[in-house]
Amino acid sequence: MYSKCGDIAKAIQIFEESPRRDLFTWTSIICGLAMHGHGKRALCYFSEMNESQVSPDEVTMVFPVNGEGFRLGSEIEHYGCMVDLLGRMGCLKEGYDLIMGMPMEGNEIIWGSFLSACRVYNNVELGEVAARSLLELDPRDPWGRVMLCNIYAEEAKYDRSMGLRKEIKEKGLKKSPGCSSIEVNGSVHGFLVEDNSHPCYNEINSMLEKIEKLMN
Numbered sequence: 001m002y003s004k005c006g007d008i009a010k011a012i013q014i015f016e017e018s019p020r021r022d023l024f025t026w027t028s029i030i031c032g033l034a035m036h037g038h039g040k041r042a043l044c045y046f047s048e049m050n051e052s053q054v055s056p057d058e059v060t061m062v063f064p065v066n067g068e069g070f071r072l073g074s075e076i077e078h079y080g081c082m083v084d085l086l087g088r089m090g091c092l093k094e095g096y097d098l099i100m101g102m103p104m105e106g107n108e109i110i111w112g113s114f115l116s117a118c119r120v121y122n123n124v125e126l127g128e129v130a131a132r133s134l135l136e137l138d139p140r141d142p143w144g145r146v147m148l149c150n151i152y153a154e155e156a157k158y159d160r161s162m163g164l165r166k167e168i169k170e171k172g173l174k175k176s177p178g179c180s181s182i183e184v185n186g187s188v189h190g191f192l193v194e195d196n197s198h199p200c201y202n203e204i205n206s207m208l209e210k211i212e213k214l215m216n
Contacts, residue, residue: 007215008036026054034081039089076102080110087117092126108137112144119147127151142173 015021015029026049033042079102086095095114099106106114111133118127127148134144145164152161182189191198198204 008033008038010215021052021054023054026052034085034088036088039085042085076104076107076110079104080107080113083110084113084117087114087120090117090121092117092121092123096126096129106133108134108141111137115144115147119151122151122154124151124155124157140173142168145173 011029011032015025018025026045030042030045030049033039033045079098083095083098086092086098092114095117099110099114111130115127115130115134118124118130131144131148134141145168149161149164149168152158152164182191189198
């Protein structure tokens with residue numbers, strides 16, 4: 001819980017004090033660190049997990065550890081996790097090489113994750129590649145163009161940025177509201193930005209407030 005909420009120090013403290021570290025415990029700390037940009041430390045814990053004789057599952061098994069007998073899984077979700085991890089670490093060239101070497105075509109999630117990393121590190125060249133790939137997958141989704149506009153603006157390439165914004169306006173493209181989802185007992189629950197239509201909306205807000213008080 002602490003790692004997902006961004007309180008990495010508390011998450012590590014609880015993990016280190018845990019008397020028994022099972023697959024769930026290892027996966028929580030590794031994924032939490034990777035999610036919040038602590039890729040190198042996540043890799044260290046992955047190595048420790050291997051040394052402790054705990055075998056990773058499809059969630060933790062998202063990147064290869066040289067010499068340990070593990071290989072990157074064949075499912076696209078595994079590649080997506082690895083691309084996201086490399087992007088958070090700023091290893092954009094390695095992330096791009098991984099995408100190009102996949103046995104399947106990259107989907108919107110993989111290219112979107114990679115483009116987000118290009119935006120964080122203002123890599124125009126690879127950002128253009130990612131945006132073009134997203135455009136080929138869904139020409140009507142303006143998100144890739146918007147992200148590329150921001151990259152251009154950060155690099156003072158205002159003519160390109162304004163050109164893309166003009167294109168978005170002329171084509172009448174509108175960005176979809178942000179959405180997240182969670183699976184509970186086999187059912188997927190979706191949440192949109194500023195959406196209060198979920199039947200358990202009040203209970204969810206109440207629980208979030210309790211968690212926030214505990215973390216403060």
